Amino acid sequence: MNQMKSSLKRVKKTSSEDIISNEGDETDQQHHWHNRTRTMQQNLNKKLLGKSVLVILHCATERDYYSSLAYTVHDHLVGRWIRTQQHHFETDGKRVYYLSMELFMRRTLGNYIEELEEREMDAALGNGGLGRLAACFLDRMATLGLSSYGYGLRYDYAPGKFYFQLFNSGDYIRDVAEQSFTENITRVLYPNGNNDGRPITMLEKLLPRHLQLIQQINAHHLDLAQQKWPDDGDHRRRMSIIEDQVVNMGYLSIVDSHAVNGIAELHSSLLKSTLFKDFYGLSPEKFQNKTNGKTPRRWLLLCNPELSDLIASKIGEKWITDLSQWRNFVNDEQFVRDVQRIKLGNQQSLLTKFTEEYDNTNIKTVPRTVIFGGKAAPDYLQAKLIIKLICNVGRIVNHDSQIGDRIKVILLENYRVSLAEKMIPVADLSEQISLVGLETSDTCNMKMMLNRALTIGTLDGANIEMDEEVGRGNIIIFGMPVTDVDALKGKGYNSREFYEHEPELKRALDQIRGGYFSPEDPNLFAEIVKSRLGSNGQKYCEKKESCFQNQLVMWIFGYGSLVWKPDFRYISRQEGHVKGFIRRFWQLSEDHRGLPGKPGRVVTLISTGNQCDCVYGVAYEISNADEVSVRHVLDVREKDGYTIIETNFYPKDVEQKDMTCYTYMAHRENPFWGGDAPLDQIAEQIAHAYGPSGTNHEYLFKLAEAIRTITSAHDEHLFTLDQLVKTILTQDEQK
Structure with a gap:
């Protein structure tokens, strides 16, 4: 109690x-x-x-x-x-x-x-x-x-809480009970999505007066269409609310409504140009756009209280109705780090909860966990097959001896609002990979971005407007725009061309079709592959390669404090070197290891072009999900005069191949360029400078110590300064 x-x-x-x-x-x-x-x-x-x-x-x-x-x-x-x-x-x-x-x-x-x-x-x-x-x-x-x-x-029952085998035929109302139709309407949340038409015979029996009103509305509606297109009977036929003894509920809604809106700019545009083109031609003033959204009250304030408290500590509680106030803190280094800390804490808390719930202390983290959430309507057979395929892929991947410690695949059981509130705050990457022109406006992408997840997706639905709002540097978009998709349809493009020319795609589809993931029933998933290689399959296959490329990892090379103090999340680290550079304490620091008017000195790379010159350090493997946040942290950390460059990194482990990496390098025109100076003068400056991140000599000593553990190669500039500064500090103590 x-x-x-x-x-x-x-x-x-x-x-x-x-x-x-x-x-x-x-x-x-x-x-x-x-x-x-x-x-x-x-x-x-x-x-x-x-x-x-x-x-x-x-x-x-x-x-x-x-x-x-x-x-x-x-x-x-x-x-x-x-x-x-x-x-x-x-x-x-x-x-x-x-x-x-x-x-x-x-x-x-x-x-x-x-x-x-x-x-x-x-x-x-x-x-x-x-x-x-x-x-x-x-x-x-x-x-x-x-x-x-x-x-x-x-509703009394929803999918996942009732045995739906009896309803898969679509005649679910009669099978629920022998009671009246009016009671059974809310017995079960409709187990399929085919609810747009209502038979006249059913309405005559259940709602005779409503049917009379619908017929009157349709007659008036067709009169207006006749006035608009007096010589075109096809318009009247296409726009009739009642056709073949069925009431089209979607058409009835459009005719009856004062305003009609799509739920994303693209969706609204497509409604007017394709699906409801005739209705738009008759009443263009009705059609508007209202992009779907999410409520910060539930999807941040309630489900991520630590992040909410952090934001409130900076800007008060008005952000709940005005998210634009966040923009003032995108360059606040401590704020960005605190946001990352909260994300990691949420993930650790969820892992602890799962460990306790499943009574398994051997649950381990891996660099990437692919999480699927969703349900299939009982008569949506292909969706059920896809869910089964996800589970079977997870069964293979999660127990694979070669990659089992690198990636896991999970389908969340009984995905629902209360479970989403736990998962959305921990997500790193939000994958919104829909067929361009077919996704109306998903809101999970907004919820996850609100909780600091990176979005990767096609230029579809709300992704388009999110891209416009946050900027291409804060979202990853791939694939074709809807105009190119339409052009592709016009050409009659064949998905089998992608299938035949992309070995990885072909191998994956062949494994699915051939029973690799369903050895107990080799033909179980054949229908999924058949549909992907059919008339609409090119859209699935076309985007696979660009999606894969966008999820490759990034490597960041550190040769200064990153060697011993990486303050971001990474998958793995490799010790090694870059060629054609030397390391020098030629950059001034007033924001970390010094103060305005009393700067310290930190290292930068100096390009020599000589491949015999090497700088040793550490390369960090950054997941695509963390790329934007890590780049942001480093941009803030290295803001005073550093720019990012691309170079090759050579791992210390000779069995590892060299790789492309990014690193930060000070340019000579920046206002904090200190340049070359006598070593004893640089040593004196380092020995006595300090700033918000600590003393300048701590930076030097820890870097020298770390490099000595990485390589036996002698870094004359670094190690000479290390000895000179230690001598100066010893002399200071003796005075």
């Missing part, structure tokens, strides 16, 4: 009352929350004791606590809901009513007590993007204090 009491102190502010009642100073607010917490504790005890005379505090089960807390929270929220309604009634403002077949909400008790959160199931009110978008809209409206109400369908 003490544990439960302490957890209740962590009540989070999430209701509309918090938005309305936000006046008063900090002391008043603390007093307010203290009283609310105490009231909830008292109510919880009453509910717990009131359940049964046999239940006493010291023997109450977790289920008892869960039920009691649920009733307590219910009572608590009802009072606040009534006060909110009273506020809206008194202010008499405009109200928003959001109608959706799905409202994909998360668990709610997690807002109050974490220990009981796992007892609560995610509400079966939605399945995917439609429901999650609706939930985000409601969250956002609550954040903005708008008077808003969500109306949806309360």
Whole structure:
């Protein structure tokens, strides 16, 4: 009970009352929350004791606590809901009513007590993007204090929680129960996506008056089309809401609506030029764009509290409604490091949770874990096959003796909102690889970017607008734009040309088709390959190579403090050297190892062009997911006069091949160029300089020590300065 009491102190502010009642100073607010917490504790005890005379505090089960807390929270929220309604009634403002077949909400008790959160199931009110978008809209409206109400369908079962074999034929309503159709409509969240048409016979039986209204609407609609195109009967036929005794619900929605919008700029454009071209021609004023979004309240404030606190410590809490304020800190070195630290901490916490949950202390981290999340509608057979393929690939890869310690493949079981809230804050790389022109507007890319994940994807959906907003330097885009895809379709391009000319692609598809990943049923995945090599397959195959190239790692060579103090995440390190350079203490430092007016000296590379000259150091392997953040950290770290160059690196291990790497080198025209000077003069400067990162001589000593462990080659400049500075410091101590 003490544990439960302490957890209740962590009540989070999430209701509309918090938005309305936000006046008063900090002391008043603390007093307010203290009283609310105490009231909830008292109510919880009453509910717990009131359940049964046999239940006493010291023997109450977790289920008892869960039920009691649920009733307590219910009572608590009802009072606040009534006060909110009273506020809206008194202010008499405009109200928003959001109608959706799905409202994909998360668990709610997690807002109050974490220990009981796992007892609560995610509400079966939605399945995917439609429901999650609706939930985000409601969250956002609550954040903005708008008077808003969500109306949806309360389903009894959702995919993953019911046996759907009976429904795969599509006749799921009749098979659920022998009760009335009206009850069965919400028995099961529709197990397939084929819901755009409604038979006239069904509407005549269930909704006869509605059918009459639909027929009247269609007649008026076709009259308008006749006036627009008096000599073109094809328009009337194509645009009819009723065709072949089926009501097209999509067409009905367009005709009935005051405004129609796509959910990304590209999507909206394609709706007007392809799918609903005729409707756009009839009523162009209706068509708009509203790019999908995400709510920072849930996808940062709630699911990543440490990052939220860090941001609030810099700019206050107004960022929740104005993310543009973050721009002021992109060059704040400490802020960037703190963000990286939080990301790593989230990953370590999740690993610990998995270790405890699966009671396996042997869980180990690997450089890359590929995580898939998603579900397939029960009658979507190819999607089911793809999920099965992912699991089978994971079975092979995860137990491979050669690569098992380098990469893992995981499919998350029962992917849902509450699980997404745990995974999104730990993701490094967000892969949004859709067929250009077919993805409407996924929002997971926004959620992961919000939590500092790098996005790699095609120029599709919301990726286009994210690219415009953050800049190409902060997102990786590959593949063709939609205009080139359309041109490719026009040529009748054959995907088999890619298949025949790309050995890696051919080998992968052959393995899938030939049963390598399904030895128990060699033909299990043949249909997947067949579809990829069919009429639409060229779009899958075309982008494979560019996607692969964009996920190659980057190597960074360090020859100064990076040798002994890399402050970023890396996959592996290689000791070795670069050729054609010498290392010199010719760059001044006023931001790390010195102060304005009293600079220290740090190293830079000096190009000689002589391949006999070598500089030893360490090359770090950086994953594609970390490339942008690592480059940003180094750009800030080396901002005073350094530029990045590309060169070859030669590993100390002779069995390793040389590789292309990047390194930072000071240019002679930069304002902090110190240049050559007598060694005793440079030594005197290093011996007595210090800055925010420490003393200048510490930098020298640690670098010299590290280089001696890497190579036996003599670095005369470095080692001579090392000895001179030690002599100066010894003399200073003797004075």
